[in-house]
Amino acid sequence: MGYEPLNTPHRTIMTPGPVEVDPRVLRAMSTPILGQFDPAFTKLMNEVMAMQRAVFQTNNHWAFPIDGTSRAGNEALLASIIEPGDKVFVPIYGRFGHLLVEICERYGAEVHTIQCPWGEVFDPQVLIEELTKVSPKIVAIVHGETSTGRMQPLAEIGKACREQDVLLVVDAVASIGGVEVKTDEWQIDGIIGGTQKCLSVPSGMAPITFNERIEKLILERKKVEAGIATEADQRYKRSRLAIASNYFDLSMLMDYWSPRRLNHHTEATSMIYALHEGLRLVLGExxxxxxxxxxxxxxxxxxxxxxxxxxxxxxxxxxxxxxxxxxxxxxxxxxxxxxxxxxxxxxxxxxxxxxxxxxxxxxxxxxxxxxxxxxxxxxxxxxxxxxxxxxxxxxxxxxxxxxxxxxxxxxxxxxx
Structure with missing residues (x-):
């Protein structure tokens, strides 16, 4: 039995994602495949990291994409810093706050939530008061909530988190590339974007960036899990579980995106082309x-x-x-x-x-x-x-x- 060639209908896509892909991105995706360690390809990887920093408005060393949809980026960042029993505070004002809760709970976090009616956002002072009461290790929050069409102000929350030594992780999937996202100025520790929305790249990658506070936590955890820590650390290790995911382990991905280029997975070459061109177009505009x-x-x-x-x-x-x-x-x-x-x-x-x-x-x-x-x-x-x-x-x-x-x-x- 034969099958007809692809003949997809032309659509005007006016949803909150996925959106129409820029024709220049589609052209970039059709260029020849390179090996993932080819110097021509690793040069593109380095350029993607530099352009992500510019779009996220950050000086963070680490800025690279996770292979997978936006949800993969959320899971990779949260899975790499949550240990069983950690307190995580998740303010919910739409569908994707609930998603953050689910991810955190799957990695053993003790999740505390606060909710407001869909269609509203939180007064930052309410969140700061709850933050002080809960005293979590991590705050995980959505910046642009597509289910309700609202955008949560973050500057005051970032400041409060830094003052209380709490890590702030932000889902900016719907906002990156379309509205102001000031990672460093708002004191965001880790942030996740999406390709299929304002960047106009096909779904399949999640650009992330994180600062030295998260890097330190990841490297300390890696050291303990590798069995090269102190006896006290070893006791700590036995009381905790290692990160459950191999694919989303940021410590391994950091090795992959560093000059060492330690193999972790086979890179999605055409998607790197797409992201490279999408970011280039954002910065060119x-x-x-x-x-x-x-x-x-x-x-x-x-x-x-x-x-x-x-x-x-x-x-x-x-x-x-x-x-x-x-x-x-x-x-x-x-x-x-x-x-x-x-x-x-x-x-x-x-x-x-x-x-x-x-x-x-x-x-x-x-x-x-x-x-x-x-x-x-x-x-x-x-x-x-x-x-x-x-x-x-x-x-x-x-x-x-x-x-x-x-x-x-x-x-x-x-x-x-």
Missing amino acids: GLDNRFARHKLHEKALVAGIEAMGLSLFGDARHKLPCVTCIEIPGGVDGESVRNMLLEDFSIEIAPSFGPLHGKIWRIGTMGYSCRKENVLAVLGALEAVLIRHTVAVNRGEALQAALDVYATEGKKTGIL
Whole structure:
């Protein structure tokens, strides 16, 4: 039995990830494979590390990708610093806070949580008070929560963690490359990004960086596990479990990404090409220009949604610029609308999770998907589909409102 060649449909992807991949990244992925220890390839690895530092706005020595999706990056960083019985504090304001809890619990942590309603974020002072009460070894928190479209302020939390000698680990999967992420200034110890969102690279790698505080912990743990520590350390070792994961052991990956190049796994060559090109494009555009572009298209999209007569979901003061959440009008089947957008307009938008499932749509304006033609296309198509679903929208207003933003703000900023 024969199979047809791949013939995937062309989509306008306006979800919070994955997003459309920049054509220049796709071209980079098609270049010839090199051996993972070929000097030409290790040169690319070194350049990826340097570009990650620039995008994460850090001077950390360690900055490299984990082979695997964003979740792999979260697990690698947390698994390498958690030992059974460690206290970890996880503030939850959406779906991905729960994911951090699950990872920490699997590695034996004693997890303490605090929650706020989905659509809101925490007052940093509330978290600082809880931090003092719990006195954890680690705080693990999401920066940009795509399930709710909110963004948690981190500067005050980072300062408090450093003052109390607590490690701060941040999931910046949805925000890196699309909004400001100041790793060093916010005193973040370890941070995880994702390729499939604002970096516009296919899913499959998780850029991470961590500082000397985490490096010291990892190396001390490695020394004990290697059996070259003091007798007291050996007793400590017997009371603890070694890291359960070989694949996600950062001490081994540090050897792999160091000049020693100790073999750990066969590197995903084409994905390194993709990440290299994606990071190069981010830095070529300029971080400030890139963040301004995401804000401009967010403003146009929001103006169009509101002009249509729809309501936005969540606390507007802490909106994640690259994700816009829209309340589904009463009596409307949200999945029917999404299906019609996909089938008739080849446009994909997203539902949400948990308590928000069936209540909101989420539109992503991320990376290469964050373009004027995409914003106008999704507004026009959504209006048409809602009319077919007998929703009383303000006909013709959405596109005009978005065009007004582009005519004024676009010229003023010089982005368009």
